Amino acid sequence: MLSKQRNLKFIWITVLAVLLITFFISLFGGRYIISPYEVSGILLDGLLGDAGDGMAYSVVWNLRLPRTLLNCFVGAGLAVAGAAFQGIFRNPLVSPDVLGVSSGAAFGAALGILLSGINHLATVMALLFGIVSVFMTYTLSKLRGESSTLSLVLSGMIISAVFSALISLIKYVADPYDKLPAITYWLMGSFASASYSNLQLAGIPIFLGTVVLLLLRWRINILSLGDEDAYSLGVNPVKTRMVIIIMATLITASCVTVTGVIGWVGLVIPHICRMLIGVDHMNLLPVSCVVGAAFMIIVDLTARTVTAAEIPIGILTALVGAPFFALLFKRAKGDWQ
Numbered sequence: 001m002l003s004k005q006r007n008l009k010f011i012w013i014t015v016l017a018v019l020l021i022t023f024f025i026s027l028f029g030g031r032y033i034i035s036p037y038e039v040s041g042i043l044l045d046g047l048l049g050d051a052g053d054g055m056a057y058s059v060v061w062n063l064r065l066p067r068t069l070l071n072c073f074v075g076a077g078l079a080v081a082g083a084a085f086q087g088i089f090r091n092p093l094v095s096p097d098v099l100g101v102s103s104g105a106a107f108g109a110a111l112g113i114l115l116s117g118i119n120h121l122a123t124v125m126a127l128l129f130g131i132v133s134v135f136m137t138y139t140l141s142k143l144r145g146e147s148s149t150l151s152l153v154l155s156g157m158i159i160s161a162v163f164s165a166l167i168s169l170i171k172y173v174a175d176p177y178d179k180l181p182a183i184t185y186w187l188m189g190s191f192a193s194a195s196y197s198n199l200q201l202a203g204i205p206i207f208l209g210t211v212v213l214l215l216l217r218w219r220i221n222i223l224s225l226g227d228e229d230a231y232s233l234g235v236n237p238v239k240t241r242m243v244i245i246i247m248a249t250l251i252t253a254s255c256v257t258v259t260g261v262i263g264w265v266g267l268v269i270p271h272i273c274r275m276l277i278g279v280d281h282m283n284l285l286p287v288s289c290v291v292g293a294a295f296m297i298i299v300d301l302t303a304r305t306v307t308a309a310e311i312p313i314g315i316l317t318a319l320v321g322a323p324f325f326a327l328l329f330k331r332a333k334g335d336w337q
Contacts, residue, residue, distance in 0.1 A: 067194035072293040079292025081248040082266025087220040096266035100159035104133025105256035130253025188312030189260040209251040264321025
């Protein structure tokens with residue numbers, strides 16, 4: 001037991017140190033390099049209320065700081081939502097978009113861009129349709145007279161397919177010289193539009209949803225045992241599962257509204273953390289938050305530095321996530337329990 005506590009403490013120190021280091025590197029790294037010493041002075045001046053007027057000050061405070069903070073919120077949110085979904089559905093193949101959240105939010109954003117371009121209307125519609133998609137999934141699953149996890153997953157696949165088809169329809173009718181490139185680029189995911197207003201818009205619901213999931217993480221342990229065991233331990237699995245689904249949906253939809261569709265994070269990061277920390281959600285969810293935030297900072301820093309033109313985040317997460325998942329599949333040898 002003592003050795004296990006020491007290992008847990010070491011893991012926490014390591015992941016927190018990685019997060020802090022990557023956070024600071026993202027502030028001075030990039031195509032416009034600023035020395036770490038200068039970044040430290042700029043941050044201190046800003047915190048003390050001494051606003052600067054130089055280019056370096058503007059880059060750090062107006063561009064990189066909100067973008068890095070948004071990296072943290074989105075990475076942590078998608079990771080904890082994925083870990084929660086995998087726990088309540090007892091399936092390691094589950095990700096935050098299993099109930100059609102990402103597809104619904106993507107359709108809402110695409111429709112908003114088609115109607116009025118990239119503005120607050122697209123953001124609001126993305127959030128609205130992300131929530132509507134889950135409501136449709138839950139309603140469809142109830143048509144069978146039950147609310148099992150299998151019914152929810154199958155219903156989510158149906159709703160995702162419908163919204164994916166609608167997205168294709170919007171791309172087909174969109175202006176190929178104006179709206180279509182904007183929709184296509186947005187669907188690939190990017191933090192290029194990061195700002196303090198977007199940070200506030202997405203950060204508040206992501207923070208609230210994450211806090212609720214962290215408070216319910218011991219119930220996720222119980223749900224992972226099965227409904228019969230949950231009832232015997234005094235936990236209503238149906239109501240608890242719905243609360244967790246709503247919170248994870250709120251997190252995922254909020255992420256999609258400001259960054260577009262970013263896949264694989266909610267699928268891969270919980271697996272990495274499970275290999276580090278074990279299957280206990282009391283530790284798994286908090287560690288997933290930290291690792292997800294650090295991972296997203298690293299990926300976004302790579303996206304905006306390796307080439308002159310910024311690479312969409314969704315491309316890099318897929319290039320990292322798919323090989324890792326293939327390796328995980330090989331190691332599992334068909335046994336995911």
